[in-house]
Every structure is written in C-alpha cells, then in structure tokens.
Amino acid sequence: MFASLVQGPLPRLVLVGIMLVALQETLFIDLRPAAVTIQVVLALAAAAGAAAGPQKGALAGFVLGMMYDLRAGSPLGSSSLSMGLGGFVAGYSLSITVDPQWWLAMIFTGIGAAVGETMVPVVRSFIGEEGHFTPRLFTVIPVVTVAAMILSPLFVPLGRWCMRVKKVDWTKVKAP
C-alpha cells in the first residue's frame, strides 16, 4: 500500500501543490489584473484534468483544493469540491478527442477553470454563506479562465508529470 502511495501521483502533486500554494499566497495576491486574483492552483487542477482525464483531474482537484483550503483558511473541503469538479470537467472534455493539440488543451483547461471558479460561490452558498453572487463574478470568472488558458502550455505538461501520465506518441503506435 505504501509503495503504491509513493509510486502514485500523490507525492508529485503535493510537491508541486506546495510550491503553487506558496506562489498563490505571495506573488499572485499582488498580480491582480482587473482586481481579480488569478487562481493558479485551480489552473493546475484543470490542466491536470485536461492532460490526464476526468478521474485524475478530479483527484488532482481534490488534493490541491485541500491544500488551498488549509492555507487560505476557507472552509476545508469547499475548494476540493470546486477544484475537483473543475478538474473533472476539464478531463471530461477530453472525450471529444483522442490526442488534444496544445490549443485544444488550452480550451479544456479554460473550461475546467471556469467551472471550478463558478462552483466556489455555489459551494459557499450551500454551506450557508450569503452575498457571493454579485455582478463582480462576471469579471472574476473570465479573468480566472483566461489566466488558466494562458498558463496551460506550462501547466498541462506539469499536470501530466504530476499525474504520471505519458503523452502518447501516435506515430509510434503499431496497428493491431
């Protein structure tokens, strides 16, 4: 069991997650285009989904969301839900293609990030918090989505590495 844990995606995911959460807490609270905080952790969860499929995307979102909640002080599990869904949706988008080009992965990452960020106020509403559905969401979600898309050329390979998924080289696949 221990071996499977070490050989699984968790250690790499936690390692990268720690670095990204640290950057999120320092650099990205100041780089705020249109007064919106870019969600790099969510971007990685979505990128992992776009690189490795819905199941691994959901797992990445769950783990990264938990790390995010622990540091940000938000209700533990709320970001796991939103990021998990973001990763899942990004991975589910993969079903339309076998081998997505970089620009397609970018779109999938953007979709996942948009869904994840949209889910944040939804989850918060479910746990009794009010006042999160404001017109500002119409600024926040597009900015977070575009930022995730811009980061995706970097984050999709990173997500693939974290989830221990190898990119299939279709030129070397032999016909049955």
Added chain:
Amino acid sequence: MSLYTPGRRRAILLLLLSSLLILTIDLRGNALLDGIRSGYNQAMRPFESAAEVVARPVRNAWRGITRYDDLEAENQRLREQIQAMQANDIVARASIAQYYELLAYFELESPGSYDRVVAYVVGQTPSNLDQVIEINKGTNDGIREGMAVISPNGVVGKVTDASSDRSRVMLITDTRYAVQVKVVRPEPVTTTTTTTTTLPGATPASVLDTTTSTTVATVPGATTTVAPTTTLPDPQRETGELAGRGPGESPEVIFVADTPGFGLPEVGDIVSTSGGSLSLAPADLPIGRVVEVRQGSPAQGLIVVVEPYANLDDLEFVQVILYTPERESGTNTTSTQPD
C-alpha cells in the same frame, strides 16, 4: 477509452463524498482539523519565504507598471490632506485633551483606554470571494478571536483565527462580517474665535459648562485660535447591524432600529461601534460615514450604505484592540456571529 466505467464512477463519487464529509466536520468545528491547519501553515512558512524572494522583483515590476499613475495621484492627494489636517491640528489636540479630562472625571471608558497591539499585514487571502488579511501577531501578544482590528482611520475588521504568531483578520467588507453599530447624527456647531486660558487647578466641571456653546482650545497660556467650523456628535442615535457585502462593495447597516426621536439616518451621519456587554468591539470605534440611505423590502426595512474611513485596499499596519468584555472572557466565538 470509456469515461464512465463503474470503477471510475466510484472513485469520483468517493472524492465527492470525502469533500462533503470533511466540509461538514470542519464547519461543525474540529480540534484535529484545526491542528492540521495550524501545522500545515507552519510548514508552509519556509516555502512562502522562498516564494516571497522570487516574487518580490516581479511584484515590484508589476506595481511599477500598473500603479505609477495611482501613486502620483495618491501623493498629490496626501499632500493636500496634510495641509488640511495641519489647519485642524490645534483644535483637534485641544478637543482630545478636553475629551480625556471629561472621561477621567466621569470615570468612563473609551477606545483609547484599552491596550493595543500594532501588527504588520503580511498577507491576504488568495480567494476572490473572501476579504481576509493575515497579520504578524498572534496569541503570544494577547490576541484572541473576535477582537476588533483598527487602522488610524477606523475599524478594519476582527480577528477570526489566531495562532501563536499569526492571526487572520476578516475585513468589514467580507460578507460574513457583522457588528452592532450606531448611527450618530453630527450637528454642525459654529465656533467662534476663542481665547481660553486653562488655569492650574481648574475643575473639569467648569470646562463642561463651556462646551455647550463653543469649542474650547485648552492651550496653556493666553492663546488665540481661529477655529474652522467643526462638528460635534449628537447623543441621539440609531442602532443596527453592519454587514459586509464583498469586495468592491460598501458595507451596509441593516436592521436599523426605528427611533422616532432621531428621524431617518441621513447622508453624512457617522457610523461607529455600539459596544455592549456581549460585543467584542468596544463602543465608539469609528467605522465610516453614511453615503446612501434607501428603503429595502418590508422585511429588510431601512438600509444604510456606509463608506469605511479606513482604506482597506492598502493596509500595511493595523492595531488589534485587546478588549474582551467580561461576559466573553475565556470563551471563543465563531467567526460568523455578530460581535
């Protein structure tokens, strides 16, 4: 490749249920999860310090690009403010001295009579919904959950989480923030050119008599002060609950009590904490001024929009007021309760 095999569905369902379970446990309050959170935050410190080193040049470059015009405008505005404040300084000093004399005479408490801890803002939440900052002082300095946090201009928020050397402060604009407040009507009092000599041994009672008509400058010696028109708060007031409305939105006072003697709150009225035996914030901490009054739904009643005095977008130093009401001593409060 099948996306919906039973195994995959089970795994995703498991993650979903795990999130919900953890969320439920955390919301109900759990010492184990609090311990894990505290330990994780400690473990993250070195990584954040390293990230800070990497981030600083990038951040400075970004600020240089995006905030140059703002800084120039702010610089100009601050120069103008300094000139205006210098004009009021003498009168203000005199009024403060007189205020403390009166407080001492009547043995009343004031916000200034509580110990405070000055803290440096070291971070803020990365969330786009929450309005939370982190300061570099914690329980080692006497800070407890619920304590009011102020800046030189007014109330900033309250402590919602305190570890040994760090605390989280929920700003008054956060949607979860609530505090009991009073809306006070300032009435303009025209002051005249006054010449006041404070004689050694003069009783505060005699000072009290003079305040009914003029603002008195208690500068030792024969001092002539040309004072501008100023305002004094009227004792009549409305009470209500101040609630945050999220980033970029001004807080609102809701559940405004209907006091016929006061009339409707008006633009320009002063909003400050109302205090009380259960409140974690002492009375009379200034919060802001009324900028809009509107009628809500019948259930909501009157809604008073408040512009905070404190500049919440650019906080560097804050003060935590080490105030704990007697009935709350030794107990913790949840962050969602009005204080």
